[in-house]
Amino acid sequence: MFKFEITFQSPSSKARLGxxxxxxxxxxxxxxxxxxxxxxxxxATAQDMRREKTQIILANTYHLMLQPGPDLMxxxxxxxxxMGWDGPxxxxxxxxxxxxxxxxxxxxxxxxxxxxxxxxxxxxxxEEGATFxxxxxxxKHTLTPERSIQxxxxxxxxxxxxxxxxxxxxxxxxxxxxxxxxxxRWAQRSLAEFQKGPEGIQELxxxxxxxxxxxxxxxxxxxxxxxxxxxxxxxxxxxxDKTQMKEVVEMAMEPLDPARPVHLLGIGxxxxxxxxxxxxxxxxxxxxxxxLARHGGALVPAALGEGREHINLRNAQFREDQRPIxxxxxxxxxxxxxxxxxxxxxKAGELLxxxxxxxxxxxFMNRLLEGIRHAIAAGTLEEEQKKWVG
Amino acid sequence: MFKFEITFQSPSSKARLGxxxxxxxxxxxxxxxxxxxxxxxxxATAQDMRREKTQIILANTYHLMLQPGPDLMxxxxxxxxxMGWDGPxxxxxxxxxxxxxxxxxxxxxxxxxxxxxxxxxxxxxxEEGATFxxxxxxxKHTLTPERSIQxxxxxxxxxxxxxxxxxxxxxxxxxxxxxxxxxxRWAQRSLAEFQKGPEGIQELxxxxxxxxxxxxxxxxxxxxxxxxxxxxxxxxxxxxDKTQMKEVVEMAMEPLDPARPVHLLGIGxxxxxxxxxxxxxxxxxxxxxxxLARHGGALVPAALGEGREHINLRNAQFREDQRPIxxxxxxxxxxxxxxxxxxxxxKAGELLxxxxxxxxxxxFMNRLLEGIRHAIAAGTLEEEQKKWVG
Numbered sequence: 058m059f060k061f062e063i064t065f066q067s068p069s070s071k072a073r074l075g076x077x078x079x080x081x082x083x084x085x086x087x088x089x090x091x092x093x094x095x096x097x098x099x100x101a102t103a104q105d106m107r108r109e110k111t112q113i114i115l116a117n118t119y120h121l122m123l124q125p126g127p128d129l130m131x132x133x134x135x136x137x138x139x140m141g142w143d144g145p146x147x148x149x150x151x152x153x154x155x156x157x158x159x160x161x162x163x164x165x166x167x168x169x170x171x172x173x174x175x176x177x178x179x180x181x182x183x184e185e186g187a188t189f190x191x192x193x194x195x196x197k198h199t200l201t202p203e204r205s206i207q208x209x210x211x212x213x214x215x216x217x218x219x220x221x222x223x224x225x226x227x228x229x230x231x232x233x234x235x236x237x238x239x240x241x242r243w244a245q246r247s248l249a250e251f252q253k254g255p256e257g258i259q260e261l262x263x264x265x266x267x268x269x270x271x272x273x274x275x276x277x278x279x280x281x282x283x284x285x286x287x288x289x290x291x292x293x294x295x296x297x298d299k300t301q302m303k304e305v306v307e308m309a310m311e312p313l314d315p316a317r318p319v320h321l322l323g324i325g326x327x328x329x330x331x332x333x334x335x336x337x338x339x340x341x342x343x344x345x346x347x348x349l350a351r352h353g354g355a356l357v358p359a360a361l362g363e364g365r366e367h368i369n370l371r372n373a374q375f376r377e378d379q380r381p382i383x384x385x386x387x388x389x390x391x392x393x394x395x396x397x398x399x400x401x402x403x404k405a406g407e408l409l410x411x412x413x414x415x416x417x418x419x420x421f422m423n424r425l426l427e428g429i430r431h432a433i434a435a436g437t438l439e440e441e442q443k444k445w446v447g
Numbered sequence: 448m449f450k451f452e453i454t455f456q457s458p459s460s461k462a463r464l465g466x467x468x469x470x471x472x473x474x475x476x477x478x479x480x481x482x483x484x485x486x487x488x489x490x491a492t493a494q495d496m497r498r499e500k501t502q503i504i505l506a507n508t509y510h511l512m513l514q515p516g517p518d519l520m521x522x523x524x525x526x527x528x529x530m531g532w533d534g535p536x537x538x539x540x541x542x543x544x545x546x547x548x549x550x551x552x553x554x555x556x557x558x559x560x561x562x563x564x565x566x567x568x569x570x571x572x573x574e575e576g577a578t579f580x581x582x583x584x585x586x587k588h589t590l591t592p593e594r595s596i597q598x599x600x601x602x603x604x605x606x607x608x609x610x611x612x613x614x615x616x617x618x619x620x621x622x623x624x625x626x627x628x629x630x631x632r633w634a635q636r637s638l639a640e641f642q643k644g645p646e647g648i649q650e651l652x653x654x655x656x657x658x659x660x661x662x663x664x665x666x667x668x669x670x671x672x673x674x675x676x677x678x679x680x681x682x683x684x685x686x687x688d689k690t691q692m693k694e695v696v697e698m699a700m701e702p703l704d705p706a707r708p709v710h711l712l713g714i715g716x717x718x719x720x721x722x723x724x725x726x727x728x729x730x731x732x733x734x735x736x737x738x739l740a741r742h743g744g745a746l747v748p749a750a751l752g753e754g755r756e757h758i759n760l761r762n763a764q765f766r767e768d769q770r771p772i773x774x775x776x777x778x779x780x781x782x783x784x785x786x787x788x789x790x791x792x793x794k795a796g797e798l799l800x801x802x803x804x805x806x807x808x809x810x811f812m813n814r815l816l817e818g819i820r821h822a823i824a825a826g827t828l829e830e831e832q833k834k835w836v837g
Contacts, residue, residue, distance in 0.1 A: 097792055097799040104779060125766070125791045133769060133787050141783035376515070379523060389494060393531035397523050401515045402487055409487040412802065 059215075059260045059287060061318045061339075065434055071310065071337035072433045077318050079145040079215035080258065081137065084112045086318065087334050087429055089325065089422045090147060090342035095120045096140045099347055100415040103142040109388055109420040110427070115147040115342055116140075118208050119154035123191050123198070127211035135213030147216040147342075150205045150247075153322070155179060155189045156223035175225065182222060184239070202246040206261075210254055218290060219247035221264045226294045233268040237293070240266045241280050248284055260287035262320060268294040269301060271308045278312035288318040291338070303332055310336045327356070327366045327425060328446045334429055335438065346422050350414035353403045355382045356421040359447030366446070370414070375400040388420030389413075449605075449650045449677060451708045451729075455824055461700065461727035462823045467708050469535040469605035470648065471527065474502045476708065477724050477819055479715065479812045480537055480732035485510045486530045489737055490805040493532040499778055499810040500817070505537040505732055506530075508598050509544035513581050513588070517601035525603030537732075538604040540595045540637075543712070545569055545579045546613035565615065572612060574629070592636040596651075600644050608680060609637035611654045616684045623658035627683070630656045631670050638674055650677035652710060658684040659691060661698045668702035678708040681728070685714075693722055700726045717746070717756045717815060721832045724819055736812050740804035743793045745772045746811040749837030756836070760804070765790040778810030779803075 058080040065074040075086035091098060091106065094117045098106060106114065116136055121127070133139045136146060156179060181188040186201030202220040209217040221240040224233055244263050251261045263286035267273030281289050291309045295302040306321065313319060318339040324330070325343020333341060346356060353371040361383060362368060368375075368382070378396035390399075390413040402410035425445055432441035448470040455464040465476040481488060481496065481504045488496055488504065496504065506526055511517070523529045526536060546569060571578040576591030592610040599607040611630035614623055634653050641651045653676035657663030671679050681699045685692040696711065703709060708729040714720070715733020723731060736746060743761040751773060752758060758765075758772070768786035780789075780803040792800035815835055822831035 095791075095795045095797060096788075097795070097797045100798045100802070102779065102799065102802065103783065120795075124795055125787075129767065129787070132767060133785065139785070139788050139791075141788070377519065377522060389492065393493065395523065395529070397515075397519070398486075398529050398531070401485075401529075405485045405487070405510075405514055407485055407487045408490045408798070408801065409492065411798065412490070412492065 058257060061288065061316075063316070067433055067436070067438070069436065070335045070438070071315075072334050072438060073337060073339075074430055074433050075318060075339055077145070077339070079260075081143060081145045081215055082112075084145050084340070085430060086339040087330075087426055087433075088112050088340050089330070089346075089426050090115045090320075090340055091347065091419060091422070092117070092342060092344045093140065093142070094344070095124070096136060098415070098419075099351060100411045101347075101419060103140065105416055106142070106419060107144070109416055110423040111144070111419060112423070113145040113147065113340070114142060115149065116212065116214065117154065118148050118151035118205060118212065121148075121212060122151060122200075122208045123193055127208045131211040131213075135211075137213060145216070146214040147320075148209045148212050148214040148218070149322075150218045150220040151200050151208065152187070152205070152220045153223055155187050155200060156182075157225075184242070186220070186243075187222075202243040203250040206247050206250040206254075210259065213259070215259060216262060216288065217251075217259050218262045219244045219264055219286075221266065221292055223292070224266070224268055224294050226268075226297060228268075230268075230270055230273075233270060233294070234273055237266040237268075237273055237277055240264065240292075241277070244281070244284065248286070262286060262288040262290050264290045264292035264322075265309055265313060266293040267309065269296050269305050274305070274308045275312050278309065282312075282314040286317065288320060289313055290320040290322050292322055299329070302329070306333060306336050306338070310338070325422075328442075330425070331429070331438070331442045331446060334433070346418040347415050350418045351411045353410070353414065354418075355399075355414055356418050357383055358385070358445050359443065362447070364447065370396060370399045370410075371403045372400075382417055383421075386417065386420060386424070388417045390417040391420075448647060451678065451706075453706070457823055457826070457828070459826065460725045460828070461705075462724050462828060463727060463729070464820055464823050465708060465729055467535070467729070469650075471533060471535045471605055472502075474535050474730070475820060476729040477720075477816055477823075478502050478730050479720070479736075479816050480505045480710075480730055481737065481809060481812070482507070482732060482734045483530065483532070484734070485514070486526060488805070488809075489741060490801045491737075491809060493530060495806055496532070496809060497534070499806055500813040501534070501809060502813070503535040503537065503730070504532060505539065506602065506604065507544065508538050508541035508595060508602065511538075511602060512541060512590075512598045513583055517598045521601040521603075525601070527603060535606070536604040537606040537710075538599050538602050538608065539712075540608045540610040541590055541598065542577070542595070542610045543613055544582075545577050545590060547615075574632070576610070576633075577612075592633040593640040596637050596640040596644075600649065603649070605649060606652060606678065607641075607649050608652045609634045609654055609676075611656065611682055613682070614656070614658055614684050616658075616687060618658075620658075620660055620663075623660060623684070624663055627656040627658075627663055627667055630654065630682075631667070634671070634674065638676070652676060652678040652680050654680045654682035654712075655699055655703060656683040657699065659686050659695050664695070664698045665702050668699065672702075672704040676707065678710060679703055680710040680712050682712055689719070692719070696723060696726050696728070700728070715812075718832075718836045720815070721819070721828070721836060724823070725828065736808040737805050740808045741801045743800065743804065744808075745789075745804055746808050747773055748775070748835050749833065752837070754837065760786060760789045760800075761793045762790075772807055773811075776807065776810060776814070778807045780807040781810075
């Protein structure tokens with residue numbers, strides 16, 4: 058049932074169209090994966106997500122292994138059945154939250170592996186795995202590569218991911234190299250554990266490491282290429298800023314096996330997605346669209362954003378604005394509600410504001426990626442980018 | 448466009464079936480009216496409400512006159528357009544919140560006019576109207592009968608209500624009588640203001656007063672019957688407890704013109720609704736179903752409630768319960784989600800819990816009233832009550 062076919066390769070860049078088949082359906086790539094962290098999209102049902110054209114969502118192993126726990130989840134028939142989502146799904150390894158959460162800023166959480174320090178809840182990393190304190194009750198837990206796979210088996214997502222050490226950004230090359238080899242050994246153990254399970258139910262992604270160092274990126278790509286992973290994720294530090302991120306993504310992608318689907322972890326800005334697509338990235342994920350919605354932000358195309366990728370409906374300028382967020386958007390919110398009403402809901406502290414903006418931002422991302430797919434086929438990616446980013 | 452037809456009168460009680468026609472559609476009565484206090488159902492869109500079979504909703508004049516204000520609302524095309532609800536709608540007069548809110552307990556807010564003291568925000572009541580401090584910014588406002596009608600004209604709900612003094616419960620007969628006559632004078636002023644406006648766009652409900660005193664109830668009913676109100680609401684104190692409430696509703700209903708639709712303000716318990724229906728009440732409203740949902744409560748028929756009208760999904764007993772809330776319920780939540788998952792969402796503090804339980808409770812109330820309508824026609828109201836209440 059699992060298959061990744063490249064249906065079109067752009068002649069002018071590494072951008073491509075693909076069909077990622079899973080037992081729960083096909084994902085047309087490039088695609089955006091929405092974060093249902095604790096087995097729930099914050100503020101939208103599975104039915105809402107479908108209606109707003111969502112292809113695939115992900116859930117976080119870290120949160121779910123602690124609450125409600127993998128045993129309960131298996132007993133309840135797995136994540137799909139538990140949360141009522143019958144489409145393709147991915148889980149991460151749980152590592153990201155252990156190694157990188159707790160730094161504080163949203164940007165760090167969004168952008169992923171950039172912190173300069175470790176979270177206080179991380180007690181120890183050694184060859185075996187990582188020991189950490191639960192965010193819920195402070196209890197000590199150990200996550201090993203084997204345990205991560207076992208938990209992800211119990212959760213039952215279609216696509217699952219090896220455990221890696223999320224290397225902090227401000228470490229030297231020697232640490233990055235050591236960390237890379239540790240992650241490689243963990244990847245082999247993850248794969249070995251994975252191969253004990255039944256075939257055809259889930260598929261495993263390896264993660265390419267190597268930080269900001271071209272030679273390490275090459276070594277790591279060669280390593281993951283050599284193992285029978287279904288797909289690859291771009292991991293490790295992506296650098297200090299957007300410019301460096303682009304360089305790192307480029308050097309990470311260059312040596313990766315182009316036949317496998319590639320996921321870029323934790324990236325969801327509109328211009329970043331265009332860059333990633335041009336580098337051959339097939340899937341993206343980020344909490345940004347749904348989190349932004351909960352803070353009053355609505356994603357908009359370039360013509361409406363006045364230089365930004367979103368507008369904030371809390372602003373007084375929208376008080377009497379009878380237009381929908383975006384007249385060209387066909388989400389339920391834009392079809393039925395005005396900016397003025399959304400502004401009122403936010404001012405009045407109404408729950409419905411978060412829900413309505415979540416529906417819009419979800420639809421926006423799905424429409425953005427649909428536009429990108431059409432533009433790849435038509436060879437008009439640059440024009441498409443102007444429409445969305447300016 | 449406005450019409451109230453009684454399509455069936457039970458031979459064994461005052462229960463009846465009706466069709467309440469408005470420019471935004473027909474309400475089959477008895478019906479439940481959901482509270483969209485600040486022009487939003489907390490946790491559900493207009494589309495959700497329709498899908499879960501809602502006929503009619505209400506919004507609160509008190510909240511909306513303060514935020515976003517009647518001028519903005521009129522400018523935005525009125526409540527229907529503002530909130531994207533194209534069905535029948537009612538607004539109250541704004542009086543209830545001024546006279547009775549701020550007492551503290553949920554029960555008082557739910558049950559209405561029962562407080563023994565006045566809220567601190569109420570500054571003064573005199574012949575002219577009531578002066579109060581805004582719950583938002585403490586600013587002084589005066590609500591008169593004329594102003595209430597003007598605001599409700601601007602909001603544009605189909606059914607609107609006269610301003611009355613919500614008499615506290617623990618006052619003597621002499622205060623109740625004086626208050627009743629004040630409310631009668633306000634009702635006449637409300638009607639006079641209403642009659643200045645265009646015909647056929649909105650219709651006005653009078654409110655019958657008289658507290659717990661049979662002779663005053665008779666006097667007040669005669670008064671409202673004599674004026675050309677479209678419908679009547681049962682107002683004034685309903686007594687100290689459920690037993691007294693039943694007596695008061697009976698004595699209030701007895702002398703009321705049976706040709707007009709009657710609304711019972713602020714009552715939404717399942718057994719109370721059965722009682723009201725038997726007394727000839729046509730519509731009910733209450734924040735209870737949607738508020739209960741936000742606290743983890745799901746309304747259930749008698750067979751599932753173990754003596755209560757709801758179950759609380761927070762309870763540990765639901766942790767591994769794979770059943771839907773109610774296997775006989777066809778709401779989106781019961782069709783797709785288990786008690787176990789809802790329990791998880793509540794434990795994890797996920798927004799989606801409130802949304803999913805709101806959908807269920809809305810559907811429950813609509814299904815309850817549908818069941819009641821069928822039972823009235825079939826002469827099986829007693830059996831129907833056993834099914835829902837036990």
